[in-house]
Amino acid sequence: MCGRYAATFNPDDLVDQMEIELDRTADATRSVLVNPQEPPAGAPDWNMAPTKQAPVVLTRPDRSEKGSGEEQAVRQLRLLTWGLVPNWAKDIKVGIRMINARAETLLDKGAFAKAAVARRCLVPAAGWYEWQVSPTATTKGGKPRKQPFFVHRADEELLAFAGVYEFWRDRSLAEDDPSAWVASFSIITTGAEEGLDRIHERQPFVLDRDVWQDWLDPAQRDPDFVRATLADHDPGRFEAWPVGAAVSSGRNNGAHLLDPAPESELVGVVDPSTGQVLGPVED
Template identity: 65%
Template structure:
């Protein structure tokens, strides 16, 4: 966790929801994908997976275009397309990002891969919700292993989620100085212990920040570890709802609004209701 989520809003909606000042989604950075991204980066994606480029909100000083001067010195809130899977600046190969799609809140400030980014390169990952797979306590699959049922988690009030994240810049030293594709700009999603109810699906969940914390979380001048640590506490249970969805989400090639449709109870087999603990099917 978190290994899949739904990023269903378009850039215009995100610019309004996250009070973005600069739309930087057109800025060039390198993709780590072998094949073209589908759906294209920056368009609604109902099955966002690691290595894809996703919309991310962050605050930093805008970069001047090649050959241009800028008098801008104050950081501004931007919307950018970043690669999911953090690639630290010191990494020898961007493939390391596949092992860093998540960062645990409990050890965030101590891990060398995340500590510097936690101090000054924090971001928000917009999402409608996230997917997680529940291992059945009673049902088995064809291989005799616990049957896994995908669930979709979202805010009960329907509000946009701001998942706490970190971002980094990695440069391919073999590329030319003026090659914009030399840079991989990547992010990771911070996870924490799952709240009551959601822990019946999985023991971890993304850290979802309340809007009241967005300004401080994105502030690159807020670098005190204790202040950062204080924002890593979950506000407690009650914000989210979870319901089962089709196993179509298991395959990353599948996409579309149908992936978020609730699976009827009569199609469930050995599934634990997150709210009640009752075994269904």
């Protein structure tokens, strides 16, 4: 957790909702994917998966205008690769294992500690997916059946996952080559709140709007601030429902992935709000 989420918006939508001062999603950036991303990076994506490039909000000096005098930190929207690649990594593939950072150990891990105090970001999302392991139903192969759920804010507001980001340089290329740099991020997770813990034991850490400014402030480098922010976990903001199995394949995309699964398809599924087992208990 978190391994899939829905980013169902265009950059223009985020510019207004997240008070973006500089939209840099049109910048040429290096992708780690072998094949072209589908949907294209920056387009609405209902099945955002690791290694894809996703819209991320961060605050950094604007170096696009050279010679403009003192550089001011501005809130930017960029496309970053999901799966953080530490700047000391020898192999870019390490990012595949770095899609999440646990809030409880964020400041203790070498891959995340420096980014946690100096390079924090927000990851916009409509909601996230998680797979519930059935306590009663099994597949034909005898393994526990897994039911995908979609989780979003009950007030239907945009979600902002707490995240950290990093820059990695390919030293085989010239520094001024746009392909020499990979910008990547991880989503911070925490223990799932009551109800959601019936789906999965972890959930992304969602920051409310009143925290965004301080979280993004690159001058705020106090580890105690990070600890305090990630210790404040307000419950009761989310609702969840089971969705169809199509989301389990990264090749599938579209708004239909958010549609509630028909009751006839629910087998040994636990209702997160009541704990009641829905549908037949066995295949």
